[in-house]
Amino acid sequence: MDFKSYLSQDLIDRSRALNDNDFKQNGAYVLCWLQQTLRAFDNPVIDAAVETANKHDLPVLVYHGIRQDYPHASDRLHYFLLGGSRGLQTGCRERGIRCASYLQTPDNIEKGLVYRLAKNAAAVFLEDHPTFVARWQSENFSRKTDSAVTAVDAARLVPTRVLPGGLKTTPSFRAANKVLRDTYAHVQRDVMPSVPAFEGDLGFTEIYLSGVSDTDLEVMVAECDIDHSLWTCPEFPPSREVALAKMDTFIEEHLPRYKWTRNNPAKDGFGSQLSPYLHFGLLGPRELYESISKSNAHSAAKWKFLDEAITWREWFHYQAAHIDSFELFDGLPERAKTTLIEHAADEREELYSLDDLLHGRTSDTIWNAAQKQWLTTGYMHNNLRMYWGKKLLAWTPNPIEAWNTACYINDRLSLDGRDPATYGNMQWCFGKAKPGYREISVYGWVAPKSSAALVKRDGVNDWVAKMNDAPHGEISVPDYIADPLKF
Numbered sequence: 001m002d003f004k005s006y007l008s009q010d011l012i013d014r015s016r017a018l019n020d021n022d023f024k025q026n027g028a029y030v031l032c033w034l035q036q037t038l039r040a041f042d043n044p045v046i047d048a049a050v051e052t053a054n055k056h057d058l059p060v061l062v063y064h065g066i067r068q069d070y071p072h073a074s075d076r077l078h079y080f081l082l083g084g085s086r087g088l089q090t091g092c093r094e095r096g097i098r099c100a101s102y103l104q105t106p107d108n109i110e111k112g113l114v115y116r117l118a119k120n121a122a123a124v125f126l127e128d129h130p131t132f133v134a135r136w137q138s139e140n141f142s143r144k145t146d147s148a149v150t151a152v153d154a155a156r157l158v159p160t161r162v163l164p165g166g167l168k169t170t171p172s173f174r175a176a177n178k179v180l181r182d183t184y185a186h187v188q189r190d191v192m193p194s195v196p197a198f199e200g201d202l203g204f205t206e207i208y209l210s211g212v213s214d215t216d217l218e219v220m221v222a223e224c225d226i227d228h229s230l231w232t233c234p235e236f237p238p239s240r241e242v243a244l245a246k247m248d249t250f251i252e253e254h255l256p257r258y259k260w261t262r263n264n265p266a267k268d269g270f271g272s273q274l275s276p277y278l279h280f281g282l283l284g285p286r287e288l289y290e291s292i293s294k295s296n297a298h299s300a301a302k303w304k305f306l307d308e309a310i311t312w313r314e315w316f317h318y319q320a321a322h323i324d325s326f327e328l329f330d331g332l333p334e335r336a337k338t339t340l341i342e343h344a345a346d347e348r349e350e351l352y353s354l355d356d357l358l359h360g361r362t363s364d365t366i367w368n369a370a371q372k373q374w375l376t377t378g379y380m381h382n383n384l385r386m387y388w389g390k391k392l393l394a395w396t397p398n399p400i401e402a403w404n405t406a407c408y409i410n411d412r413l414s415l416d417g418r419d420p421a422t423y424g425n426m427q428w429c430f431g432k433a434k435p436g437y438r439e440i441s442v443y444g445w446v447a448p449k450s451s452a453a454l455v456k457r458d459g460v461n462d463w464v465a466k467m468n469d470a471p472h473g474e475i476s477v478p479d480y481i482a483d484p485l486k487f
Contacts, residue, residue: 001017001022001023001123001148003015003017003048006051006052007052008187008188010044010188011047011048011051013159013162013184014044014048014153014154014159015128015150015151015152015153016128016150016151016161017148017149017151018139018151019143019145019148019149021145021146021147021148021149022148023123023148024121024123025122026122027058027121027123028058028120028122028198028200029053029059029060029120029122030049030050030056030058030059030060030061030121030123030124030125031049031118031121031124031125031147032045032046032049032062032125032126033063033114033125033141034046034062034063034064034126034127034281035064035126035127035129035133035134035137035138036127036129036279036281037155037281038064038081038084038087038088038280038282039091039240039281039283039284040087040088040091040094040097040099041091041095042190042287043154043281043284044153044154044189045126045127045154046060046062046095046097046125046191047189048125048150049125050097050191050192051191052125053122053193054191054194054195056122057194057195058122058195059097059098059193059195059196059198060098061097061098061117061202062088062092062097062098062099062100063099063101063102063114064100064101064102065101065102065103066078066082066085066101066102066103066104068104068105068106068226071132071133071418071482072227072418073226073227074226074228074229074230074412075218075222075227075228075230075231075232076230076231076232076378076413076415077415078221078226079217079218079221079232080232080233080236080238080276080280081280082217082220082221083214083217083239084238084240084280084281084282085101085207085209086210086212086217086238087238087239087240087241087282088101089101089208089209091240093210095190095192096192096193096196096197097193097197098197098198098199100117100206101206101207101208101209102204102205102206102207103207103224104224105223105225106224106225107223113204114141115141115144115145116203117202118141118145118146118147119147121147122147123147123148123149123150124141124148124149125150125151125152126138126141126149126152127151127152127154127155128152128155129155130160130317130320130420131320131326131420131423132327132411133418138151155278155281156285156314157184157185157285157286157289157310157314158180158181158183158184158314159184160314160317160318162180163177163180164176165322167318170311170312173311173314173315173318177314177315181310184286185286187286189286207220214237218232227475227476229474229475229476230413230476231473233377233379235377235379236273236276236277236377236415238280240277240282240283242277243274243277243282243283246272246273246277247272247283247288247291250273250274251291251292251295251297254272255292255295255297255301255302256297256298256301257301258272258304259301259304262305262308262382262383264383264457264458264460265370265373265454265457265460266457266459266460266463267459271381272305273379274288274309275415275416275419275421276378276415276416278309278313278416279415279417279421285309285313285314288309289306292305292306293306308382313420313421316420316421316423317420317421319420320420320423320424326420326423327423329399329404331423331427332403332427332431333427333431333432335431335445336427336431336432337399337431339431339435339439339443339444339445340399340430340431340443342444343399343442343444344398344399344400345398346441346442348394348396348397348442349394350362350394351396352395352396354405354477354478354481355477357371357392357395357405357409358371358375358409358413358475358477359372359472359474359475360372360375360468364451365465365468366384366387366451366454366455366464367387367388367391368467369463369464369467369468370384370385370388372467372468373467374409374413374414375413375472375473375475376470376472376473378413378414378415379415380414383454384454385422385425385426385429386425386429386449387449389426389429389430390429390448390449392405392406392429393429393443393446394443394448399430402430403426403430404481406426406429406430407423410422410426429449430446431445431446434447435447436448
């Protein structure tokens with residue numbers, strides 16, 4: 001399908017065809033299949049579907065389905081997904097678009113649902129995500145369906161595909177990304193449909209979430225055949241309104257000091273804590289960029305935050321799009337893999353079981369506090385993640401198992417896991433950064449990280465003691481770490 005004849009330039013820049021199928025002239029609607037970008041507004045995937053549908057006098061059907069068998073399916077992730085779907089439905093209704101949501105339960109199992117919806121679609125638009133389930137399912141779907149499938153970049157401010165290939169360093173990426181930011185921040189969005197919402201029967205039992213309470217969401221989650229040992233996170237309500245409120249509070253109260261306070265995990269609010277909302281798409285990078293840019297904070301504070309939230313985040317997304325198996329050990333740079341493998345047989349200082357690691361039961365109280373923050377809240381302070389990841393190399397039998405353990409804990413516990421940014425952070429721990437000053441046991445030329453700077457920060461020792469003294473729940477522990485690529 002030649003989407004270029006249907007879309008505005010901003011959306012053309014964000015779009016790429018995933019197959020060579022033609023637009024179906026007899027389609028009943030244009031299908032917008034969302035897996036992760038769960039917002040009805042400032043969503044380029046929906047806008048691309050609406051622009052295309054408007055050209056052909058067709059309605060748009062937005063679809064979001066939640067299966068029971070995705071990797072690490074749990075109360076924590078299911079609840080957040082359902083909350084996102086609730087807001088998506090409400091917002092789509094405001095835009096005059098039908099949004100159909102499906103929740104798989106033991107009593108409601110549909111096979112090949114998105115393929116069935118695509119059969120009646122003139123074309124399909126979906127998200128362009130470079131890692132994990134969203135990427136695998138999109139690629140598999142586009143190969144098997146007879147519908148034209150277009151992937152739209154909705155997770156980045158600057159579309160990855162407009163950047164030059166072959167960028168190898170953060171400074172080169174920063175320069176290429178920065179000059180295009182305002183171009184993509186100031187574009188028309190929230191295209192309104194020109195025809196009424198689709199009202200036809202879809203052939204499955206939908207869930208209607210608009211107006212459903214949080215308690216009702218919990219009841220729905222309890223009916224699913226998923227991991228019920230991992231609880232939900234009240235610190236991060238799954239709501240776009242909460243995401244926008246958190247953003248506004250951060251800008252008003254904490255952004256002016258961010259450059260100087262961001263590395264202290266003991267101080268609530270010094271980090272934005274917006275990463276779960278960016279990962280699940282309840283908040284978009286364009287609106288975050290615009291809000292920060294328009295704020296009255298000092299330019300140095302704004303630059304530093306945008307460098308973290310835009311430059312580094314989108315740099316990792318860029319790498320994930322250009323590096324095969326970015327979420328696997330094989331995705332590490334060759335020099336890092338080589339030196340770690342060369343030292344794979346070195347004696348480790350201590351070895352811990354997955355059970356002990358998941359529950360923060362090691363000899364390192366700082367690491368334990370970080371892990372317990374992750375276990376309890378679904379969030380870990382970014383500065384702690386660097387220390388956390390480095391220590392796993394010394395506590396697991398070999399570097400491949402260390403990587404797999406890091407990914408397993410991140411992907412299962414974290415609300416912002418399963419994301420190019422979190423995989424990129426872990427790659428940094430495993431040698432993506434410049435080599436250390438000398439070759440050492442276990443790490444080789446990968447630089448270790450000390451906790452010396454952490455404990456000197458105001459309030460950190462008290463925070464560590466508090467985290468370790470607080471009661472923490474127990475979650476189920478598998479006999480082995482399954483390969484997520486088997487999904």
